[in-house]
Amino acid sequence: MLIKILFIVFSLSITTLLFAKKKDVINFAPLPTKSSSQNVKEFLPVNNYLKDKLSLDINYVYKKNYRDILDGFEKGDIDIAYLGPLPFISLKKEYPFAEPIVTFKQSNGSAKYRCVVAKFIDDKFDKTKQIKVALTQPLSTCGYLMTNILLKDKFNIKLKDEKYKYTMSHTNALISVVKGEFLLAGAKKSIAKKFESLGVEIIAQSEFLPGFSLIVNTKTLTKKQIHQIQNALLSISKENYKKFGGIISNGLEKAHINDYDSLNIDFHIPQNGNM
Amino acid sequence: MNKKLSIIIFIVILITISLYKYIKISEEVATQNLADKTLESVKVANNAILDTYMVVAQKDFFDILKNGEVPKLLKKFKYATNEEQNLLRGKLYRILYKEYDLLKTLNIRGLHFHTHDGKSLLRFHAPSKNGDSLINSRTSVRIANTEFRVVVGFEGGRTYPGNRYVFPIIYKNDHLGSVEFSVSFEGIEKKFKNILPFYAHMIIYEKDIIYKKVFKKNREFFIDSDLDKNYCTENYSISRITKNIQNDTFVNKLISSIKETPDFIKKLNKKESFAIPIIENDNGYIITFLAIKNIDKQNAGYIISFGKFQDIVELRNEYNHFIFIGFIVALFIYLLIAVVLIQIQNIKKESSKLHKFIDIQDSIVILTDGHEFKFANKKFFDFFGYEDLDDFLLEHHCICEHFIKIDDFFSLDDVQDKEDNWVESLLNLSGRKRIVSMQNKDLINSAFSITINKYDEENYIINFSDISDTMHEKLHLQKQLVKDQLTKAYNRNYFDNNIDKLIKLHNNKNEKTGIIFLDIDHFKDVNDTYGHQVGDEVLKTIVNIVKSNIRDEDKLIRWGGEEFIIILSASKIDNVYKNAEHLRLLIEAYNFEKVGKLTCSFGIVLHQNDSDINESIKKADEKLYESKNSGRNKVSL
Numbered sequence: 029m030l031i032k033i034l035f036i037v038f039s040l041s042i043t044t045l046l047f048a049k050k051k052d053v054i055n056f057a058p059l060p061t062k063s064s065s066q067n068v069k070e071f072l073p074v075n076n077y078l079k080d081k082l083s084l085d086i087n088y089v090y091k092k093n094y095r096d097i098l099d100g101f102e103k104g105d106i107d108i109a110y111l112g113p114l115p116f117i118s119l120k121k122e123y124p125f126a127e128p129i130v131t132f133k134q135s136n137g138s139a140k141y142r143c144v145v146a147k148f149i150d151d152k153f154d155k156t157k158q159i160k161v162a163l164t165q166p167l168s169t170c171g172y173l174m175t176n177i178l179l180k181d182k183f184n185i186k187l188k189d190e191k192y193k194y195t196m197s198h199t200n201a202l203i204s205v206v207k208g209e210f211l212l213a214g215a216k217k218s219i220a221k222k223f224e225s226l227g228v229e230i231i232a233q234s235e236f237l238p239g240f241s242l243i244v245n246t247k248t249l250t251k252k253q254i255h256q257i258q259n260a261l262l263s264i265s266k267e268n269y270k271k272f273g274g275i276i277s278n279g280l281e282k283a284h285i286n287d288y289d290s291l292n293i294d295f296h297i298p299q300n301g302n303m
Numbered sequence: 304m305n306k307k308l309s310i311i312i313f314i315v316i317l318i319t320i321s322l323y324k325y326i327k328i329s330e331e332v333a334t335q336n337l338a339d340k341t342l343e344s345v346k347v348a349n350n351a352i353l354d355t356y357m358v359v360a361q362k363d364f365f366d367i368l369k370n371g372e373v374p375k376l377l378k379k380f381k382y383a384t385n386e387e388q389n390l391l392r393g394k395l396y397r398i399l400y401k402e403y404d405l406l407k408t409l410n411i412r413g414l415h416f417h418t419h420d421g422k423s424l425l426r427f428h429a430p431s432k433n434g435d436s437l438i439n440s441r442t443s444v445r446i447a448n449t450e451f452r453v454v455v456g457f458e459g460g461r462t463y464p465g466n467r468y469v470f471p472i473i474y475k476n477d478h479l480g481s482v483e484f485s486v487s488f489e490g491i492e493k494k495f496k497n498i499l500p501f502y503a504h505m506i507i508y509e510k511d512i513i514y515k516k517v518f519k520k521n522r523e524f525f526i527d528s529d530l531d532k533n534y535c536t537e538n539y540s541i542s543r544i545t546k547n548i549q550n551d552t553f554v555n556k557l558i559s560s561i562k563e564t565p566d567f568i569k570k571l572n573k574k575e576s577f578a579i580p581i582i583e584n585d586n587g588y589i590i591t592f593l594a595i596k597n598i599d600k601q602n603a604g605y606i607i608s609f610g611k612f613q614d615i616v617e618l619r620n621e622y623n624h625f626i627f628i629g630f631i632v633a634l635f636i637y638l639l640i641a642v643v644l645i646q647i648q649n650i651k652k653e654s655s656k657l658h659k660f661i662d663i664q665d666s667i668v669i670l671t672d673g674h675e676f677k678f679a680n681k682k683f684f685d686f687f688g689y690e691d692l693d694d695f696l697l698e699h700h701c702i703c704e705h706f707i708k709i710d711d712f713f714s715l716d717d718v719q720d721k722e723d724n725w726v727e728s729l730l731n732l733s734g735r736k737r738i739v740s741m742q743n744k745d746l747i748n749s750a751f752s753i754t755i756n757k758y759d760e761e762n763y764i765i766n767f768s769d770i771s772d773t774m775h776e777k778l779h780l781q782k783q784l785v786k787d788q789l790t791k792a793y794n795r796n797y798f799d800n801n802i803d804k805l806i807k808l809h810n811n812k813n814e815k816t817g818i819i820f821l822d823i824d825h826f827k828d829v830n831d832t833y834g835h836q837v838g839d840e841v842l843k844t845i846v847n848i849v850k851s852n853i854r855d856e857d858k859l860i861r862w863g864g865e866e867f868i869i870i871l872s873a874s875k876i877d878n879v880y881k882n883a884e885h886l887r888l889l890i891e892a893y894n895f896e897k898v899g900k901l902t903c904s905f906g907i908v909l910h911q912n913d914s915d916i917n918e919s920i921k922k923a924d925e926k927l928y929e930s931k932n933s934g935r936n937k938v939s940l
Contacts, residue, residue, distance in 0.1 A: 066540075148397075149390050203430060206393050207400050222431040227393025 053085045054078075054249075057100060057109040060091045071110070073272035074261070081260045082253075094118070094167045101126055107248045108257075110275070113238050114169040117291045128241040128283035129258040132275050134218065139281045140236035142217040143170035145178045148205050149227045153212070155183055161192040162201035162210035163301070170198065172297045174234050175214030182232040193301035202228055238287040240275070258282070308644060315640060319633045323626060330622035334615050338578035342591040345499060345608050346576065349593060352494045353466055353486075357455060359409055360468035360484035363402070367482065372398055374474035381419055381479055392425050392433065403427040410490025413465060415483040421448050424480060429462055432518075437461070440516050442598045443469040447481035456598040459516035463487065463524065463537065464508055464603065488537075488606070492544055501610035503554050505544055507534040508604035512597060529558050531571055534604060557581070557609050561590055574602035580615050587615035667751065667767035669702055670758060673724030676701055677762065688744030701725070702767075707740040707748065709784075714739070726763055730755055738770070746804060750774035787861040789839055790846040798860050802870070802916050805858065809872040816910040817879035819869040820923035821849075821886070824902045824935040826865040837897050844896075845903070848889055853882070868920070876909040876940055883907050883938045891936060902936035 056075070058067035068088070075086040089106055091097045094115045100106035101123050111119070119126045131139040147153055161179075164171040171194070176187040195201045198215040202223045205213040212231075213220075220230055242261070244254050262282060264272070269279045367373050373395065380391045395416065403414045416424040421438030437444040440461070443454040451471040458467045465485035472479045488506040495504045507528045513535060514522060524541045528534035539546035548554045560581050561567055570577045571592070578591045589612045597603040661668045662681040670678035679692055679702075687705070689695040699705075703725040708714040713736065718728040729737050737753040751767035758764045785797035809816050823829075823845060830838040842865065849859050849869065857871035869886075873879045883905040890903045906926030910919040930937035 148393055150394070199431070206396050206430070208397050225389050225392060225433055226396055226425075226430055227390040 052083070053087050055087050055089045055100075055105060055107045057089045057091050057097050057106045059110055060093050060097060070274035073274055074276055077264065077272065078257065078260060082256055084257075098122060101245050104245070104248050107245050109243045109245075110240060111243050112167070112169055112240050113288060113291055114171075114173055114297075115167050116241065116243055117288055118167065119243065120288075125245055125247040126243050127246055127254070128238070128285065128288075129244050129254060130261050130280045131239050131241040131283040131287075132280045133278040134239060135278055136218065137278065138236075139239050140287070141239055142236060143174035143178065143234040144215060144217045144220045144230045145175055145182070145232040146202060146205060146213050146215060146220045146223070146228050146230050147211055148208065149229050151205075151208070151211055153231070155185060159185075159190050159212060160210040160303070161187065161190055162195050162204040162213040163192055164198050164201055164215060165194055165196055166297050166299050168198075169237060169291070170214050170216050172214075173291070173295055174237075175212075176295075178214070178232040178234060179212075188298075188302075191301075191303045193303045235290055237290065238283065241283045311640060311644070315633070315636060319629075322629050322633070326622055326625050326629065330619060333618055333622070334580045335578070337612070337615055337618065338580040338589045338591070341589045341610070341612065342576055342578040342593065345495075345501075345591045345593050345606070348495060348499050349491065349606065351498075352491050353455075355494070356411070356466065356484075356486045356490070357468055359406075359411065360470075363406060363411075363484065364468075364470045364482060367399070367402070368472070368474070370398070374472070374479065377416070377424075377472060377479040378474060378477060380424065381477070395425055396427065396430055400427065406484070410486060410493060411484050412487035412490065413460070413462075413483065413485030415485065417444050417448065417469075417481045417483065419448060419478050419480045421445060423461070426462070428485075432462070435461065443467045443483065444481060446598075447471045447483075448478070451478065454598060457595050457603050458598045459508075459513045459603065460485070461516060461518045462521055463517070463541065464513055466491070467598070489542065489544055491606070495608065499608065499610075500612075501608040503544075503548060503551065503609045505536065505548050505554075505607050505609075506595075506604060507531075507536050507607065509533065509602060510535045512601060512603045529555075530562065530607075531568065534571075554609050557588055557590060560588075571605075576605075580612075582616055582619055585616055587612045587617075587619075589615065664766075666769060667702075669765050669767075670762055671701070671726065671765065672761045672763070673726035674701075686741070686743050686749075702741075705741040707742060709740050712738055712740045712750070713753075726755060726765065729753055738774070739767070741767075742804070746801065746808065790842050790861050792846050792850075792859045792861040792867065794861060795863070797858075798868070798870075801858075805870055806910070806912070806916065808856075810912065812872060814872040814874055815912070816916075816919075817869075817871045817873035817876070817882070818908045818910055818919055818923040819871070819879060819883045819886070820862070820906040820908075820920070820927045821867050821869070821883070821903045822927055822931070823865040824904055824931075826901075829898055829901070833897055841895055841898060841901065844893070845890060845901075848893060849886055852886060852889060868923070873909060876907065879907045879909055880938060880940055887936065887938055904930035904935045905938040906930060907938060907940045 056071070058071055067090075078084050079086060089100060091100055091106075094111075097106060097109050097111070097115070098119050101109070101119060116126065116128060133139045134141060153159070161175060163175060166172060172187065172192070175192075179185040179187055179190075193210070195204055198219040201210075201213040201215050202220055203226075204210045205228060206223065206226045213228075217230065217233055220228060224230075242257075244257070246254065249257075261280060264276065264280075266279065269276055376391055376395055376398070380388055380395075383391055399414070406414055412428060414427040417437060418424045420436075421441075421444050422436050423433045426432055438448070439445070441458065443456070443458050446452060446454045447469040448471060451473065453471070454467065454469040456467060458464065460467075463485075465487050467483055467485055469481055469483045471481045492504045492506075495501065507530060508525070510525075510533055513525060517525070524538055525535040526538045526545075528536050536542070537545055539549055560583060561579055564579055564581065567579070570579075574594055576592060576594045578589055581588045581590065589610050591608045591610075593606040593608070595603045595606060658678075658680070664680060664682060667683045667686060668680040669676065669683060676692065676696065679695070683702070684691065684695070687695065703715055706712070706714040706725075708716055713729060713732065715725060718725050719731075722728040722731065734754075737755075738750060739753060740748050740750050742748050749769055749771040750773075752770045754766045754768070756764045756766075785793055785800070787794045806816050823841065826838065826841070829841055846859065846861075846867070849867065853859065853869060853871065857869055860868045860870065862868045869882070871879070871882065873882075887903060887905055890901065893901070895901050904927055906923045906929065908919050908923040908926065910916060926939040929939040933939070
């Protein structure tokens with residue numbers, strides 16, 4: 029078994045070395061959920077920095093959804109993408125040449141975050157009855173994936189047996205709980221905390237998960253390039269974080285593939301709710 | 304002529320330009336009036352819309368209060384702990400979120416509860432943002448919670464600006480806070496579009512007013528206005544209007560045109576409503592800027608409405624018609640003036656030729672209707688010694704004044720009562736009798752035969768041909784009439800007819816008139832002793848002595864018997880005296896035939912212009928007798 033694994037790793041390395049060649053133009057895929065002008069605004073300072081530092085030209089490749097980004101990686105159209113943990117794990121499952129290099133910190137200074145399950149204080153949670161759960165998006169880590177894990181771990185409830193709906197944002201999921209339309213909501217902890225002032229209480233929370241990261245395509249970029257890009261980003265001084273603004277405004281840290289271990293499970297995420 | 308022509312052309316051009324300017328200014332004023340009326344309609348519509356929202360807000364406010372659950376919850380909230388407040392806030396949201404959804408369909412974007420001490424209790428449009436104090440940043444919240452009265456008006460906010468309707472909530476005499484309904488511009492714009500004939504509407508805010516109040520993070524919702532850097536507008540992520548306008552070529556083109564209009568920035572900075580009419584490529588547009596004042600009475604921005612209004616193009620076309628008509632009229636006037644000027648020029652040329660022709664005539668030629676003297680040729684002025692007609696008319700009215708009354712010569716005395724004037728009178732005479740005598744500037748008489756020709760309906764050209772030579776004999780006789788037959792000195796008749804002219808002649812030379820009165824001493828003895836024939840010879844000799852020793856222009860007049868008068872020009876009495884003394888000595892020294900020595904006595908006077916000449920003669924006579932009485936052969940003055 030070990031020999032087989034070593035052979036696969038060796039083969040992948042050889043393939044990487046054979047196919048990867050030095051590129052001067054990097055195809056970058058920003059978040060598909062934001063508008064192009066907003067993406068430019070958020071990424072432009074970092075792109076300009078890389079351009080100056082490494083003499084690389086950054087070409088924006090806009091994809092409508094995560095599926096297109098995954099396809100772009102496989103086709104070699106995308107060299108770098110900005111992805112949350114779940115899209116990365118999904119990509120990694122299909123395309124082993126995707127690797128995180130840096131993770132961006134949030135406003136609380138941490139590059140990691142937790143997902144939570146929350147409810148309105150006054151609402152009764154009767155596990156014996158079928159409940160309604162508000163989720164964010166299918167490919168949101170705190171959506172179906174983590175909510176399902178938390179419900180199973182903390183309350184021994186399987187999400188697929190309950191009623192659930194994608195509300196398309198953390199805020200929508202939480203506000204629907206305040207409205208009384210749903211009993212539970214799965215969301216990012218930092219956002220759920222803001223809704224405590226509206227009577228929302230967190231009833232379960234996950235371990236720390238890695239935040240949004242830059243994922244490189246090791247098949248299209250050389251190791252040297254990847255290393256250069258990673259080093260260049262990590263060498264940005266703290267003073268420049270605020271100056272650059274956008275995604276880097278809170279800083280960044282080196283990404284570790286191990287951080288994704290807790291997500292490295294077999295899962296099937298339904299693309300639509302069941303309500 | 305050229306100067307006059309230039310002045311006329313300049314005046315006509317000036318009038319034409321002034322007329323053009325006047326029409327253009329009138330057009331601008333009329334166009335601006337139309338734009339201002341359009342602005343007025345926007346104002347009225349805006350007020351009506353805001354009033355409508357007031358009704359909606361009032362109704363909703365009363366509905367909320369009628370729902371007993373809400374006031375009770377707010378009362379609990381006032382006295383609850385922080386944790387309890389969180390739950391109560393959530394409950395309030397749960398009770399009213401459907402109401403808020405309904406309000407949103409009516410374009411009321413904000414429903415915001417405030418605590419009794421002016422903090423944000425619950426923003427339905429941003430529920431997780433609460434607890435911040437508004438008492439200092441929001442005038443409406445302060446008034447509603449300190450003065451407990453309803454506040455209505457435009458105001459900036461922590462999330463976005465809008466028209467606020469803030470109601471204090473007092474429940475069972477307990478002040479629980481306030482509730483605010485905010486209408487976004489999108490709501491107003493939708494209604495504008497329903498009732499106003501404009502293409503698009505947008506709003507710009509004064510940056511200073513907005514940025515002071517909005518959450519720092521929310522500043523990114525605002526972008527600089529294309530119109531002026533001091534103004535901003537909501538960005539496309541929160542404003543459908545901005546999104547639409549950003550991609551609207553019509554509006555963007557008009558924005559560019561507005562920026563190019565003169566005084567635009569000046570008008571904008573005046574912070575009062577204004578309207579700009581624009582005509583481009585035969586399309587008319589009116590852009591109105593409705594000034595928005597906030598609750599603090601500060602200028603908060605402008606509602607800008609863009610519309611296509613062909614009325615202003617039609618108005619311009621009407622004024623262009625006026626300009627065209629004005630141009631045609633001006634052209635007609637130019638042509639008319641040109642024709643008139645050419646005619647005048649031609650007439651003047653002809654007239655000039657005629658003048659030249661008449662001027663070279665050897666006879667005097669005049670143009671008159673018998674009353675008014677209209678023209679005279681050069682010969683006329685040379686003869687009478689005047690520079691021009693005006694100069695002549697200063698002293699005379701008619702050439703007829705110069706006709707000397709002599710027998711066989713026509714004079715004004717010959718004009719009959721039934722005759723209108725002297726010309727008519729002459730015309731009634733036969734040609735041979737049309738003869739006048741006139742004296743020239745040197746007081747020399749000439750005779751003229753007159754021919755009269757009709758010039759036009761009123762005027763006659765009258766020709767005075769000098770026939771002095773042919774009339775010599777007659778004139779000689781005439782001379783006899785004015786001269787003493789014995790001595791050939793002038794007689795008293797001459798004096799009577801000419802003394803005024805002589806005085807005037809002296810005056811013209813800035814001199815006075817001197818009078819020397821002389822009488823031959825003991826002349827009676829000469830007659831008695833030697834007979835009258837010798838006496839006559841003595842008289843002739845003395846006249847010859849005197850005539851030979853006075854100037855040509857000095858006149859010797861035989862006054863009577865052995866008395867003579869000399870009329871001469873003199874600047875002072877001394878000159879007169881010298882002349883008299885000189886004559887006295889000559890006569891004294893002269894040896895008269897048969898008689899021998901004789902003397903004369905003299906009396907002299909310098910005539911003053913303002914006195915009577917007869918008085919001066921009398922004085923000279925008195926001086927003469929002084930000489931006689933004091934021993935004779937003397938000059939007394």
